[in-house]
Amino acid sequence: MKSAVETLNPTRVRLSIEVPFEELKDSLDAAYKKINQQVTVKGFRKGKIPARVIDQRFGRGAVLEEAVNDALPKFYTDAVNEGELNVLGQPEVDITELKDGELLAFTAEVDVRPEIEIPDYSGIEVTVDAVEVTDEDVDKAVEQLRGRFGSTNPVERAAAEGDVVTIDLEAKVDGEVLEDGVASDVSYTIGSGELLDGIDEAVTGLEAGGEATFTSELKGGSAEGKEAEVTVKVTAVSARELPELDDEFAQMASEFDTLAELREDSRKRLEESKQYEQATQAQERVLEELLKLAEVPIPEKLLADEVQTRKHNLEHHQLGQMGLTLDKYLEIQGKTLEEFEAETSEQAVKGIKTQFILDELVNKEKLNVNQEELTEHLLRRAQSSGMSPDQFAQAVVEGGQVPMLVGEVARGKALAVVVEAAKVVDTNGEVVDLEDDEEETATEAAEDEKSEAEAVEKADEKNEA
Structure with missing residues (x-):
């Protein structure tokens, strides 16, 4: 077999493949065997019809068609591996020549992951909200707790x-x-x-x-x-x-003996929550800056498929459960169909770019995911899905989604690398240390592009004709 690769654009190639006819022997034998099991000819037992009789009765063309359909995936895959291509989705195959006894020639156009130059991200600087908890914030939190005991x-x-x-x-x-x-x-x-x-x-x-x-x-x-x-x-x-706000209330509503201790604990919890929000904000803003720096060509078919998937899921699942049509939803949102499609396309582009860049960083930095990291991520995903860890793990394994979870964790680690190199300051001008929250929130920030990540991974899987 001979193959050549022609680059049509940064995200699409055309493979030209020539196969000597002798390499089709196994597929031809399989074709005759398959046809033997499907047809009957008077005077011959089923499965024992000679090849020449099948040719005469049903035509050599039918055999060749069956053999070629059987052989194409293997030769296509061999050509992809030979060209060291990272293909996305299924190819568009065109048989250009089929000479019985001599040659099979075909072309296959397919999307490929683009080659990405990771930009210098060491100069990224972002500003995030300062962590500030006021007495009014504490009052509100205590009042909410008080309301639960009313x-x-x-x-x-x-x-x-x-x-x-x-x-x-x-x-x-x-x-x-x-x-x-x-x-x-x-x-x-x-x-x-x-x-x-x-x-x-x-x-x-x-x-x-x-x-x-x-x-x-x-x-x-x-x-x-x-x-x-x-x-x-x-x-x-x-x-x-409502109960009186006093030490007796603190003892009833918490593990603390005094209202002052309860208020201090509320302040601590609010600070931790705001620190987490701050870390998430930093991840998102660093990612936005990284996307601005990188040039990432987007495969047209992958983008079109993702936009269509997003629109279908909204129209037939989310809106369907609410009893709304897409037209009614757009009316409520005050958007035209064109505006909706433009926004959907923009979101899909961002998600695909994010995955391509972070996946490239994973390879460049040689980042690996260990069992502990995967388990922690699985537990978080199970909690957000409302399923028990065992149920979620079983669903993931049965659905063949383990590689997707590994990818999410790896991309989170890649984003954490970028955040570590960035300068993050708050609105007070203070440098923010995100070391404790960096990797977990980065994983969740990368996870936000889940729809597009799944689209790319599904396209990766469909790499056979």
């Missing part, structure tokens, strides 16, 4: 902000009551903003038995997005009673 008691007075009211609702559109627009015994905390716009004003001041009507845009259901006339009737009013 109780409600019925009252005979007009409803006010913070009260819990039991209400009946009826929504009409164009004068007609909606089938899914009636609800009874709904518990609602005034001021929470958890129901319809305008409901707080409508129920405030009403006693049990009171009724009011207001206009609001529906947030869900069959008439989502439409203006509706909503009638609300208050059937009960209850006041929330």
